[in-house]
Amino acid sequence: MHHRSRPTARALGAGAALSLALALTLSVTPALAAPGGPPGPTAEPDPVPGLVAGEGTATPQLVTGLSEPAPGSPAEAARAHLAANPDRYRIDTGQLAELAVERTAEGRDTVRFQQLHGGVPVLGGQYLVRLVGAGAGQRVESVGGKYFTGLTAPTTPAVPAAMLRRLALESLTDPRARSGATAEDQGPVVLPGGAGRLAQHFVVRATDPATGGPLVREVYVDAVRGVVALAHDAQGPYRAEGVGPGTGRAAAATAPAGSTAEPATGTAPDLLGRTVGVNIARQPDGGYQLVDLTRPATISTYDGAGRDYREFGGIPAGTLPVGSPTPDFPAATGTSGATDAHVNAGTVYDFYRDRLGRDGLDGKGSPITSVVNVSNGGNPFPNASWDGRKMIYGNGDAKYRQFAVALDVAGHEMTHGVIQHTADLQYSGQSGAMNEALADYFGNAIEVTARGTAMTDPKAALMGESLCRTGTPEECANRRLDDRRTTVKDYIGAGLDLDSGGVHLNSTIFSGALWDIRRTLDPLTADRLVYRALTEYLTPLDDFVDGRDAVLAAGRAMNLTRAQLRSVAAAFDAHGIRAGWQSRIDTDSRALLPGASAPTGPAAGGGHWVMGSTDPNGKGGFVLYTGSTTGTGTPTRLSPDDDRMHGWAATDGTSAVWLAIGIDATGSWGTEVLTRSLSGGPIRSVFQSSTQSPVDVRISGADIAFVVRDGETNRGSVRLSRNGAPPVEVPMPEGHGVSPFTASSLTLKDGRLGWIESWTAGQATVQAATAYSVATGQVTAQYALSTPDGAARPFLSSPAFAGGRLLWLQAAADPASGGDALRSGALDGSGESELLSGSSPYTPANMTFTATDQAVTFQHRGPRPSGSWSNADLPKLYQLPLTGGAPVRFSCNRGTQFSPAADQGTRVVWLDATAGRDDLVARNQPARGC
Known part of the structure; x- marks a missing residue:
């Protein structure tokens, strides 16, 4: 996929735990002899591992069976134990910051350390020491976690703060989502794996243009190379198919009124109309509020009264808990869901305290706050979420009641609070699924225990x-x-x-x-x-x-x-x-690069693939690799040995051209266009700039083309280098009327250069697919693109030359009634035709396609399922002959298939997420019988 702005990394991973997405080397440390070792050879197998080696680190993931003296305070004893065993743990205790000490009623202590690198926290780098006993009898029982050895990443950003924020916002690939979006700076963090990568962490908030609901993303921008290194949704809602706030970070709730309030009891109707007892607080003025003062953790419940959930990032000033002039609360307390939320919060608190010995969500008895009866911009909001400080319960809709009614949902959301204050499982892939x-x-355990089920x-x-509201529980x-x-x-x-x-x-x-x-x-x-x-x-x-x-x-x-x-x-x-x-x-493709972690997808041609992926030598950047699309041989490295990001490549099957982003040998930050033969030899610099952003690099024989984006005007101009000469700007056609004219999304093949161009004419945005002869320097064809909402829905896909014609995607006149059409036109401008109608059941998704002279391959995503998602609903690749026909599935692999690159004939390479990670794979021809 080619972006209209500065290149940004695709969100890494695809269903894999974030640990897989970030571990830049996957070598496993040789197993060490576990203290207290496994049982003897005659004992029955022990299901508990004695030692688990870490991935991409010399520090073990888990060591059990210990019983080693550790006097002193728990934190001091834990640190001293790690320092006394450097060969076992390979940990620099000077790079550990104490996060928390969890102490149980039985006298166990778990010390949780945060790994630092030069004072900067390492994402997910936590190491735990578990101790039992007290005083002179205190001993270490087991240790483990993730501590990443070999980090050498810089700790000072090389990219200006304003650009880092801009790149975080540009991670929203749909320009409509960027309108009104904000990026909250959460500070620096080191992304682990190899040498590590210094990143600036942002929480990006926007409105989803597809649903009108909230869009909250965790975005990590590489602060040395100026690319998005990682992006994923923030803490999500209860229901996967719904929308919901959720950031993991919200302003603190305002404490309920006055410390002079007194505990009291009263009654209130619940959502089903039953009258139940409630713990409340009598206020100095004689009124009452839904504030429970009977537990160490104060429980307060607020009524959002149908207001938009966005108003409750914190509790708005002057907003009070649900109130009543008497201890018997009115019917509105029940219909809003406030009664249920209040009672449920107490039940969840009691479960954790009485059954598990935990005092509140943070283990310290801090206040517990619920806000009920909120909407999504005045519209129904059938969902609930934990926003990092409190519970938010939606007002339901025609099918669902107020979400505050369900005890298991309350337990679910409040448990997210417990998780946040303990393991803090990252909300993506397998770690997020465990969350x-x-x-x-x-949530279920709390409900069945309380109900006696x-x-x-x-x-x-x-x-x-x-x-x-209706239907069976099932x-x-x-x-x-x-x-x-x-x-x-x-x-x-x-x-x-x-x-x-x-x-x-x-x-x-x-x-x-x-x-x-x-x-x-x-x-x-x-x-x-x-x-x-x-x-x-x-x-x-x-x-x-x-x-x-x-x-x-x-x-x-x-x-x-x-x-x-x-x-x-x-x-x-x-x-x-x-x-x-x-x-x-089971898969039906052949693996070319398993577990690829790439800033962009692959390029292919002439029996070879080219793609940037993580650096196995641990420098922290991305290395450009090439290999055979048949899977024979071992991938070889094309890029130089530095710590820049190398990717966004193209190939003609003989040579490659790509972008290198970061600090170069002169100490300057910027972007460089590089080229090299796939068989090796010297690396040649084609273009370099610290102020302009080249994108969409292309190569065909001795010709290299790319677009240079001006950061201030956002104008894109096409540059062309022939036979090793310095690149020159390609003159654009005249007569476009109003400027600025901009070009994007290049294709280059056999002396023909193509692009998508746009310009303004009055209030309209005009777009066209253009073919240009490199030899004559003349535009040979230009096809107008029907884009009624062109400014809001720009073309992100490159056109392609195939079968002697120019191919492009044309936006549907009414996106609600059909998809994008795949069209082609003669290179002399003599006429166009439709290869795939926008009304076809199978139309390209994400405006992405790739083609050879024999076939066109594209990603298709079907309609959103009415029920639960399945593998069948995920985006898949389809292919159809260039001569036309019905698209057919290219691979029966069940996971997401994305970033296709056509090689030759019908062969395609792509990134495949079937195995819970991004694998670079290939297949020669379409599958049958999926």
Whole structure:
């Protein structure tokens, strides 16, 4: 995909845990002898790992079976233990900052450290030391987490702050979303893997132009190279298919009125019309509020009164909890959902305190706040979310009641608060799916415990079954924890642009294993086991297998029997959660570069592919690789040995041209266009600038072309280099009327240069697909593009030359009634034809296609499913002959297929997310019988 602005990295990963997306080297440290070692050869197998090596680090992921003296305060003892064993842990304790000490009623302490690099926090870098006993008898029981060795990334940004913010906003690829968008600077962070990458973290807030709902993204901009390194949705809503606020960071709720309020009891109607008792606060003026002062954590409930959820990033000044002149609250308290939210919050608090020994969501008894009855801009809002400080409950719609009614939903959202203050699992891919799974597990556990529901009751595993106004609980439930899904059979390989890599879509694989454990063990034992894994073992970037290891290690620490531990392991086995599960998923493509982590997709031609991917030598940049599209041989490196970002490449099958972004050998930051033969030889610089942004590089024989974007005017001009000469600007056709004229989205083949151009004429934006003869310097064809909303819906796809014609995508006149049409025109301008109608059931998605003289391949995404997403609903590649016909599936792989690049004939390479990660793969011809 070629952007109309400065190149930005595609959101890395595709359903993989963020740990996979960020680990730039995947070598596993050789196993060390675990202290306390495994049982002898005659003992039955121990399901608990004694030692788990880390990925891309010399520090172990998990070490169990320890019993080593550790006197002093827990934090001092933990740090001293790590420092005393440098060969075992490979940790610089000077780069650890104490995050928290979790102390249990039984006298256990878990010290959680944040890894720093030169004073900058490392994303997901947390290491934990677990201690038991006290005083002279205190000892270390186990350690583990993620500490990334080998970090050498700079800690001072090289890119101006204003540009970093601009790049964060430009990560919203739809220009309509950028209108009114904001980017909140969260500070610097080092992205782990290899040498690491210094990034500036932004929370980008916008309105989704497709739904009108909120769009909140976590965006990490490489502060040395000036590209987006990572982007994914922020903490999401309860329902995957809905919309919801959720940032993980919100302004603090205003404390309820006055410290002179007194505890009281009263009554209030709930949403179903029943009168229930409520804990309330009597105010100095004699009135009452829904403020529960009977617990260490004050519980306050506010009525949003149908106002937009955006007004409640914090509690607006002057807004008070729901009030009443008497202790008997009026009917509106029930119809708004306030009563249910208030009572449910108390029930969730009691579950965590009485059953698990936790004082509130943060473990410190801080206030608990709920806001009910909010809308989405005045429209129905059938959803709920945890926004980082409080619960937000939507006002429902014709199908769903106020979301505050459901105890399991309240437990789910409040558990997100517990997760935030403990493992803080990153909200993408497998770590995000575990975040959702744990919220579902405890939400259901809280409800069945409070209701006295037996685990054998089929309804026990249902989530949100009480929300529907009509229908059975089974019909209403949004998820069920006994759906029997497994990794190999059911994992949905979604990219980060869908549900943050499947955080809801894949959650029941993990929560299903946890629920099976609750059915097998005593429920109280299971709840304590899962809670202990969450609070004492898990760290932000953990994946499903890490989660399995955490639960088993927690089980050993709880002194579960060998039979109980085997039953826990069996539950994970039944859901396919075991090491190497990705390799057991069937695919019909051949792998060219498994686990690719790329700033952009591949290029292909002449039997070769070219693509930037992570640097295995650990410099922290991206290296340009090339290899055979048949999968033979080993990929070789084309780019120089520096720490710049190398990618956004093109190839004609003989040579490659690409962009290098970052600090060059002279110490200057900027972008350079480089070229080199695929067989090796010298690297030649074609163009270099610290102020202009080249994009859309193309190569064909001795010709190299690219677009230079002016940062101030946003005008794009085409530059052409012939036979190694310095590039010159291609003169644009005259007679366009009003300037500025701009060109974008190039194609170059056999002496023909094509582009999409646009200019303004009065109030209209005019666009055209243009063919240009390099030899004569003349435009040979220009085809007007019908874009009634052209300024709001610009072309992002490059045109292509194929079969002696120019191909382009033409925007639908009415996007609601059809997709984009694929059209072609003769190179002499003598006429155009339609290759694929916009009314076809299969039309290109994301305005992306690729072509050879034999076939056109494009990504297609079907209509949004009315129910749950499945692999069949994810974007897939389709191909049709250049002579026309019906598109057919190119690959039966079940996950997201994106960034196709045509090689020759019908062969295509693409990035495939089927295995929960981005794999560069290839196939020779369309599949049959998908």
